[in-house]
Amino acid sequence: MQRAFVATTVLSASVAPIGAFLVLRRLSLAGEAMAHAITPGVVIGFVVAGLSVTSLLVGGLVAGIVAAALTALLARKTILRSDASLASIYLIALAAGIFILSAAGSAVPLKSFLFGSILGIDDASMILFGGVATVTLVSFAFLLRPLIISTCDPTFFEAQAKRPLLIEQAFMLLLVLNLLAAFKTLGTLMAVGLMILPATSARYWSSTITGQLGLTFFFALASCWVGLTLSYLFPETPSGPAIVLTAGGFFLISVLLGPLGFGGRWRKPSDQTSKTLAQTSNKERRQ
Amino acid sequence: MSAVLEIRNLALGYPELTLFRGLSLDVERGSTLAILGANGSGKSTFVKMLLGLMAPLSGKLSWPDGPPREIGYLAQMTEFDRRFPLRVRDLVAMGAWKGFGLAGRLDRMTSAKVASAMVAAGVDNIADRSLHTLSGGQLQRALFARVIMQDAPLILLDEPFAAVDQTTEAHLLSLIDRWQDEGRAVVLVVHDLSSVLDHCDNALLLGNGEAYHGSVDTILTPERLVAQNYLSKSQASWMFRASRDEAAHV
Numbered sequence: 001m002q003r004a005f006v007a008t009t010v011l012s013a014s015v016a017p018i019g020a021f022l023v024l025r026r027l028s029l030a031g032e033a034m035a036h037a038i039t040p041g042v043v044i045g046f047v048v049a050g051l052s053v054t055s056l057l058v059g060g061l062v063a064g065i066v067a068a069a070l071t072a073l074l075a076r077k078t079i080l081r082s083d084a085s086l087a088s089i090y091l092i093a094l095a096a097g098i099f100i101l102s103a104a105g106s107a108v109p110l111k112s113f114l115f116g117s118i119l120g121i122d123d124a125s126m127i128l129f130g131g132v133a134t135v136t137l138v139s140f141a142f143l144l145r146p147l148i149i150s151t152c153d154p155t156f157f158e159a160q161a162k163r164p165l166l167i168e169q170a171f172m173l174l175l176v177l178n179l180l181a182a183f184k185t186l187g188t189l190m191a192v193g194l195m196i197l198p199a200t201s202a203r204y205w206s207s208t209i210t211g212q213l214g215l216t217f218f219f220a221l222a223s224c225w226v227g228l229t230l231s232y233l234f235p236e237t238p239s240g241p242a243i244v245l246t247a248g249g250f251f252l253i254s255v256l257l258g259p260l261g262f263g264g265r266w267r268k269p270s271d272q273t274s275k276t277l278a279q280t281s282n283k284e285r286r287q
Numbered sequence: 288m289s290a291v292l293e294i295r296n297l298a299l300g301y302p303e304l305t306l307f308r309g310l311s312l313d314v315e316r317g318s319t320l321a322i323l324g325a326n327g328s329g330k331s332t333f334v335k336m337l338l339g340l341m342a343p344l345s346g347k348l349s350w351p352d353g354p355p356r357e358i359g360y361l362a363q364m365t366e367f368d369r370r371f372p373l374r375v376r377d378l379v380a381m382g383a384w385k386g387f388g389l390a391g392r393l394d395r396m397t398s399a400k401v402a403s404a405m406v407a408a409g410v411d412n413i414a415d416r417s418l419h420t421l422s423g424g425q426l427q428r429a430l431f432a433r434v435i436m437q438d439a440p441l442i443l444l445d446e447p448f449a450a451v452d453q454t455t456e457a458h459l460l461s462l463i464d465r466w467q468d469e470g471r472a473v474v475l476v477v478h479d480l481s482s483v484l485d486h487c488d489n490a491l492l493l494g495n496g497e498a499y500h501g502s503v504d505t506i507l508t509p510e511r512l513v514a515q516n517y518l519s520k521s522q523a524s525w526m527f528r529a530s531r532d533e534a535a536h537v
Contacts, residue, residue, distance in 0.1 A: 024368075024371060153362070
């Protein structure tokens with residue numbers, strides 16, 4: 001249990017900036033799709049080399065890179081847009097992963113792949129979480145400003161940066177790495193939950209990027225600790241879904257009370273600085 | 288006036304479609320060049336080429352003083368994310384992002400430049416406002432402040448007055464005049480024939496596979512605007528008659 005608390009704390013620090021930018025870059029569903037797309041790589045790695053961090057990393061990375069490359073290829077060279085390309089690839093990949101796992105007669109239950117095994121974390125997994133978190137946070141020290149600009153004003157960024165695609169590729173690589181770390185603890189179905197829900201919750205509270213990043217980490221950490229505690233108090237409760245459901249609870253609270261959610265509608269309309277995003281959207285629709 | 292950029296015998300387009308060919312012009316310091324043309328005439332493609340995002344089919348671009356470290360650029364608002372969680376001062380600071388340190392921290396000198404640019408563009412009073420609370424005019428002023436931060440010898444503005452009121456337009460035009468006085472070259476894509484053209488020295492009219500360049504008065508004639516599919520005959524007749532009537536009235 002102590003390991004689970006430490007692991008999810010490190011994981012929260014790592015996935016928070018990734019989740020925040022997935023939401024801001026309008027890639028929330030792409031992140032979900034990518035989580036499923038890495039499944040066959042992880043499964044093949046497991047079938048070939050057993051259940052180890054190395055097989056997980058190598059298999060997942062190869063699958064993630066292949067899925068991203070195929071998606072980009074289809075989106076650029078054919079009529080399909082990137083969302084339809086990624087959806088096609090991930091559906092095939094997820095089905096292939098489960099098929100391979102079943103056909104190989106795996107001793108590891110399917111449930112473990114789908115929902116993770118957060119309470120059975122070994123030393124190698126802890127090293128994986130620490131490594132991924134270190135790589136992610138150090139990378140963000142360099143990528144933060146270009147990521148902000150390329151997300152907010154992509155045309156301007158493309159015109160100013162020497163290699164604009166490099167930022168996108170680096171971000172996707174970090175996404176795959178963090179998915180693999182989350183995959184180990186939360187499984188393929190829940191991995192993205194810890195990225196997206198804290199980030200969408202934070203979106204309702206903060207109008208600055210610093211606040212967005214900080215609150216995303218706070219909601220992710222709180223979801224992990226509360227979810228794990230619930231899972232400990234009620235042993236029948238699986239820890240992965242408990243964590244993601246807790247994150248869902250924070251999301252609902254944020255929607256209802258956050259100043260940029262419905263909470264903002266209850267404020268005085270004359271307060272210009274607290275004008276909500278919802279109000280802005282309504283104005284845009286009227287125009 | 289010396290040229291920032293020299294373009295010679297340029298052909299622009301795509302492998303299956305040539306937009307125009309045979310264009311030669313100098314983009315001179317302290318001048319403003321207006322680019323006009325109907326939809327699909329190649330205005331945006333020309334801007335992309337100036338930014339180095341696409342190569343010409345043939346011809347030559349040369350920078351007499353060497354390629355600039357940076358080209359000031361204000362893009363159309365189509366892809367700008369107004370919901371992004373940023374304050375006005377952060378948006379303005381983007382203009383100097385290449386000089387930022389680790390984790391994007393601003394030094395004291397850059398912060399002072401940001402403050403000065405916000406004053407010049409008239410957004411210093413809304414420096415801490417979030418982008419999603421700004422009107423179209425306020426956001427455009429902030430983006431002009433970002434261009435100031437870029438401190439570039441050549442400035443490209445792609446339809447900068449598309450969604451701003453007259454007061455804001457007048458303020459932004461005064462900034463363009465100031466850039467001219469500072470010896471910067473400004474290239475301005477304009478959608479409509481308007482008083483904006485009074486602030487331009489030269490015009491580049493694109494359309495029908497042709498590119499005409501010269502002073503505003505010699506290029507933007509009714510006959511040529513109709514020939515280039517920029518105006519219909521009735522539009523040209525109405526517009527220039529109204530213009531003559533107004534001149535007579537004055």
